[in-house]
Amino acid sequence: MKYLSRLPALLLTVLLAVPFTAMHTLPAAAQDITVGSKKFTESVILGEIIKFTMTGNDIETAHRRDLGGTRILWSALLKGDIDIYPEYTGTLRQELLKGTDTHTLPLLRAALAKQGIRMSAPLGFNNTYAIGVTKETAARYGLATISDLRRHADFSLGFSNEFLDRGDGWPALRTTYRLPQQNVRGLDHDLAYRGLESGAIDGIDVYTTDAEIAYYDLFLLQDDRNHFPVYDAVILYRADLAERVPGAAATLTRLEGTIDAARMSAMNGAVKLDKKSESTVAAAFVTDRLKIAATPSDSGFVARLWKSTRDHLVLVIISLGAAILFAVPLGILAARHDRVGQCILAVVGIIQTIPSLALFVFMIPLLGIGGPPAIVALFLYSLLPIVRNTHAGLRGIDSGIVESAAAIGLEPGASLRIVELPLAMRSIMAGIKTSAVINVGTATLGALIGAGGYGQPILTGIRLDDTALILEGAIPAAVLALAVQGVFELAERAVVPRGLRLKSNG
């Protein structure tokens, strides 16, 4: 019977030893500064530009790209997991500092300073909504401003659904400019560009730095009544950066006013349409505009895959290993004590209903960004199947067998170890397998909070509409799920006693 009690312990030791060794072999964070960027192309390009500008001035800088949305970056900055990230004044005013009077730049700076955050001067472009028409249309009808549209009531306009609904979108725009157009429809943004090109639509809504503006050679009508909020790009950085890394703040000022909308739009186009890497585009910019030598840091397919695999394995192995160590005893406790059991099952059940992205984001204020919050979230998600199957496996044992174990004189602990756990092992292993597969899948979301893994190429691939890149994450993730399943299938053979695999002959 000894092998039964030793094998799971051995398995767990191996499971736990691997990631800890892996963590120690990870390169230590030698960087002075960490830059973050959101999961859209413009933000990633700006993050790379900041990194190259810093490294060009001999400040060691790491760039954590493709972190999730605004909230994640903002929390990470406040927490100190990142030191710098590019943001927009409009986002600060309307979202992050909502309710505070920030209508002038000095007021905005003061509000940020209260949170220990400083802000650069605007970088030079305003990424807000605009109304775009083809250059031909603009020339033919003599259009320069949005007010000019008043003279062309028969124009057909195609807007994204979000723009049709937003408070500062079409309804408000129509009021501000008293626009007469009746022929207004909602349609997909990509289709809108094509409709404009084919002449089916005369005007569309765009972001002022959209790559497509240059590609389709569009003319943006001037917002002569200042209807749209200003989304000036700025760089946010922690107030303690100045003392921690002397010269860093001064270096950032070199970027102020250097990027106009046309330039940003062209850089976005180079990535999204010409399929250049963000790093290449950013390096070209700093070399050309700031005369700073920069080498694009693009890693090859194998290096990328190796890094994603390593990151992913660390997430899965630590979170799953800890979940097994924690959930099996919890399941035993739940099976032994009815009332406690109800509570345990209810709590782990509730945890499972929290949307995964929300759980990841909740973790940031506590644990920052990167591996630790992702591991804790994955750990929590892995509990339910194991706890429930351990509980069900133990409760499902024939009462005559459990009674016999006690009746021949086995103490409760010995009965659990020698009789009950081996009999419940098949159910427990099934729970662990379920958890493992869910864990491998959910771990791809870890990339949203900077934990890396197979989610990284998936996220970037979705952003760039690059199927090959999506598959670079999705296929290994599927393979890993199958492999993990296979490993536990083998482990099951070792830990589920042979007698349980026999059919009764009556």
Added chain:
Amino acid sequence: MHLMFHLSDISKSYGPLFAVAHTTLDIPAGRTTALIGPSGCGKSTLLRLMNGLIAPDTGSVTFDGEAVTAANASSLRRRMGYVIQQGGLFPHMTARQNISVMARHTGWTAADTESRLQVLADLTRFPLDALARYPAELSGGQRQRVSLMRALMLDPDALLLDEPLGALDPMVRFDLQTELADIFKTLGKTVVLVTHDLFEAAHFASDIVLLRDGAVEQRASMDVLLSAPASTFVKKFVGAQRGLNGARGLNGEPGL
């Protein structure tokens, strides 16, 4: 007379239902006592009270002069073998592992364990090569033999059996009855047997305890139960059993 078990004024209820109601019962050492009665009369509960699987609501149980408590139950049970209807064998262990599980747990040497196994296999006429089989690979009768060997492994003072033959088909049951009775005679141990079958009880024991609603209705030999029933309940119970078994002339009991 040496008493193996002494149950004093014990009660056990499940919700409002009394399984055992203020019952006092002595089990003498060195012979077989049968507990019998209709379903729900509390006979299985009494057996579980004896080895402490169930704690009584009132009263006390002593085993060989020692009070059975939650603290000492595990160690006392090693001196009481226990066999239940389906055998209660551990399906993940071979017959050999099932029988020797307590010997291993209490640190017997391999040689001692093996020689004891041989003795028991001989006693129960269990084929040695079948010791390597799992319960699922054994017949019903073989399983009960394994269960009996497991109960006897530590050479206990008493043997508690709860319908040990209840799940077997009639032919196997008949054979095993004869064999078990011989084995008990050979061993000379205290045996407490629970059964719902009066003739099985008579086959094993001259001391029959007839229970009704958790209390002793009459304690006597088969002959006395037949000739001098203490109540109409006893009379009806005996009569019903005769109706079921009489035609078979089971075990050659005279006059049945």
